[in-house]
Amino acid sequence: MALALLFSGQGAQKVGMGRSLYEQSAAARARFDEADSILGWSLTRTCFEGPEEELTQTKVCQPALYVHGLALLAALEEQGKLSATAAGASQPSPRYALGLSLGEITAYAAAGVFDFATGLRLVAERGRLMQHACEQTVGSMAAILGESREAVAVLCKEFDIEAANFNAPGQIIVSGEREKVAAAVAASKAAGKKVIPLNVAGAYHSRLMESARAAFADVLREVEFSRPAFTVFTNTTGRAISDPEELRAALAAQVVSSVLWEDCMRSAVAAGASEFWELGPGGVLAGLARRTEKSWAVKSFSEFDDLAK
Template structure:
């Protein structure tokens, strides 16, 4: 078997995530305590106790999902369960987790990268009036043409028939109404803080580029894929550029899944919260084996 690891993106977070890992694993406890120290605030308290409103803030949930996903990775690695892993990828911020697992940078650096990413994206959200909407059951080409017409952008292409669009709040609201009038199977506005993966994130992209210029990137030890193209990426400078571009570009997640299978993956393991990515693999191709690992019980099975 060739295993591909998948790491969660923003929106998967929930209060209590990681608490049982912290209580049962010295590896997880060390990572969470180190994160509290580096961040200068108690990620452990917000992750384990909430409230949900605080955990959902962009600058908080991105680091919470990063530390949780990486803790699951390190625990499974120590258990000898990852010997068949050849591929790593992540949805949006999860791509930073994947790059950390692949050795592009260490945990401390990855944490700082995702913390700055989250901070800058939250600032961009607060400085703009953006929104997002889910479009269900409509072909990719049709959504692309619809977005061009409505002057919004495709933010996430998650799996067949599941696309998220992003842009200015007024234009997203108009797009939702237009989609309903045209008989889209389902189109609904999402409860988000801003227009992620759209041109409204440009201030975050520019500042993130400046920040990453000072970070050393190493060649990945696993095959890694980038959301920006849905394809394999290997050169350190190209990975840096892709992480910068990803802030404002479409997340081609379905393409990443398909590309991983093309690279030989016949087992997809989600190291994250909620089983969302596992479900997207199923909707892409039901023949591909998959599993999700989130809690201590999952890891002890």
């Protein structure tokens, strides 16, 4: 089996995430406890108890999803379901990793580009900077369903908005100034297209996040990046990258760039991935995978009971 790990993006979080892992896996508990120590506040309590309004904040949910993903990885290794290295292992070991938006940082950490603590500090700062950018701008997002990339490109040009996510065939997210997105939604609905406004704090993966990108790029310059231990795919390119400087540049650019998630998934399959394991709450990425290609083998792991799959 050529295994690819998938890590969740913002929006997958839910109150209670990780509680059973914490209670039943020493390895997962160590991740949550280390995160609380590094952050200086109880991410663990917010994950387990909420309130939902607090967990949903960009500066909270981004580190929460990062920690949850790597806690699942640690628990799978502890349970003997997954090997950190391929040498002499009877259980599967990851050969590929990819993450949606903030999940790309989780994928980098899983592949050893930087350690857990470094990645946590990065994702916490990314979340803080993006929340600040949201508070300084008036943006929104919407899902365009059943349309081609070309049709959405025309819509974006007409209303001066941007394509934020290419999640799966017929599922594209647009992003931009609230009034412009609202006008695009209204025009699309009038034309009989299926469009869903999203309940988000701002215009992620658009030029409205430029202040966050610039500040995050400065933060990234202070961090040492290593070559990944296995193949990682980047949202901005939709392909595999291994050079540390290219990985650094991709993380910074991603804040204002389109997330080419469908491209990443197809590139992983083309590279040889034969099974995907989603490590995160809700099974969102498994759903996108099945929408892209029903024949792909995908498992979702969210809580301790899932480790028996």
